[in-house]
Amino acid sequence: MLTIGLTGSIGMGKSTTAAMFREAGVPVYDADYEMGRLYLKGGAAVAPLEAAFPGVTRDGAVNREELRKRVLGDEAAMGRLNAITHPLLQGHRSGFFAQALAAGADMVVLDIPLIFETGAEKNMDAVIVVSAPPEVQRERVLARDGMTDERLDFILSRQTPDAEKRAKAHFIVDTSRGLEAAREQVVAIIATLRGPDWQAARDAAAG
Numbered sequence: 001m002l003t004i005g006l007t008g009s010i011g012m013g014k015s016t017t018a019a020m021f022r023e024a025g026v027p028v029y030d031a032d033y034e035m036g037r038l039y040l041k042g043g044a045a046v047a048p049l050e051a052a053f054p055g056v057t058r059d060g061a062v063n064r065e066e067l068r069k070r071v072l073g074d075e076a077a078m079g080r081l082n083a084i085t086h087p088l089l090q091g092h093r094s095g096f097f098a099q100a101l102a103a104g105a106d107m108v109v110l111d112i113p114l115i116f117e118t119g120a121e122k123n124m125d126a127v128i129v130v131s132a133p134p135e136v137q138r139e140r141v142l143a144r145d146g147m148t149d150e151r152l153d154f155i156l157s158r159q160t161p162d163a164e165k166r167a168k169a170h171f172i173v174d175t176s177r178g179l180e181a182a183r184e185q186v187v188a189i190i191a192t193l194r195g196p197d198w199q200a201a202r203d204a205a206a207g
Contacts, residue, residue, distance in 0.1 A: 001100065002107035002193060003123065007115040008130030009159050010152070011141035013175030013182065017130045018111040020186040027100040028109045034092045035085060039064060048084045053077070072154075107193060116160045116168060126198075128189060129169035131162055132176040 006021070006028075008014035015030075022028050038045035039062035049067065050057045056067045071077040093110070100108045109128075112120055121127050132140075141152050166172055171192075173185045192198055 001097075001105055002125045004107055004109045004193065005115045005121055005124035005127040006109050006111045006130065007113060007127065007165065008173075009137065009162050009165070010155050011137040012130045012132050012162070013140075013173075014111065014113070014130040016179070017128075017173050017175065017182060017186060018109065020183050021109045021190070024186060024190055026107055026109055026190065027096070027103070027105050028111055029093060029096045031089060031110070031112045034089055038062075038085060038088055039067075044088050045085055049081070052080050052084060107190075114159070116165060117158075121168065126170040126193065127168065128171045128173060129162075129165045130173045130175060131166055132174065134162070136176050137162075 004026075006014060006018055008017070018028050018030065035045075037043055039049075040046075041060040043061070046057055046060065046062055049062055053067060053070045056063055056070060058066075067081070071081050097108065110120075110124070112118075115121050115124070115127060138152065141147055142149070171189045173182055173189070175182045
C-alpha cells in the first residue's frame, strides 16, 4: 500500500484537493480534523494540555484560540504542545492504516500541513503539493473572517515557502484553474501512482 503525503501552504486548496481523493475512492487521513477531535470535550488532549498550559480549556474542551496565543512565537511552548499531541495523533494514524489495509486499499493519502517542516516526507512513497500563485493565495486567505495581512505573513513565515515545496514534490496540483481542472490533475496522479512505471521506479529506489 502506497503512502502518499498531501501538503500545501495556507489558502492553496489542500482540503478541497483531499476531498477529491476521497471522491476517487482513496482513503484520506486528515491530520487537522483528528487534531480537532483531540481538543473536543472528552478528547485525549484536553487534560494534558490544561496541565501544560493552565487556562487553555473552556467547559471541558481546548480553546484553540487561547492555546494559539500561548504558543505563538514561543518555540519551547510549541515543543511542549507537539510532545503532547504528536503521540496521540500517531495512535489515530495507526488505526487508520489498519482500517485501510483491511479494506484492501492500494494507497492512502495523509493530509498533513507541515510535511516538510517536520521531515515527514521521509516516510512517504510520494508527496503531492497543492499550489496556486501568491496573489490567488493571499486573496483566498484574506477573505476569511478575522484574517489580517499581519497574521497571514506570520503564518507564512512558519511554513516552508511554496516554491521550495514545489521543488521537493513528486506531483503538483495547481488549484488556480478551477475545480474541474484540479480534479483532472488528481485523477491523473492516481493513475500514475497505480501505473507500472511508477511502481518500477519505486522498486528501483527501494532496491
